[in-house]
Amino acid sequence: MKRQTERPMVAAKRKRACRYCRTYRGVIRKYGLMICRRCFVEQAGALGFKKYE
Numbered sequence: 104m105k106r107q108t109e110r111p112m113v114a115a116k117r118k119r120a121c122r123y124c125r126t127y128r129g130v131i132r133k134y135g136l137m138i139c140r141r142c143f144v145e146q147a148g149a150l151g152f153k154k155y156e
């Protein structure tokens with residue numbers, strides 16, 4: 104069996120990373136945003152979402 108350069112989990116994590124800050128925590132994949140909650144709040148206005156008050 105060949106040794107893989109990347110484990111599937113790592114590759115999957117990389118795919119899920121926030122496209123702004125590259126974190127894996129709290130990344131929202133809904134609506135194809137692919138950004139974390141923190142960046143979501145920052146980008147919410149630009150993306151046309153309203154902040155949750």
Ligand SMILES: [Zn+2]
Pocket residue numbers: 121122123124125126138139140141142143
């Ligand atoms: Zn982020």
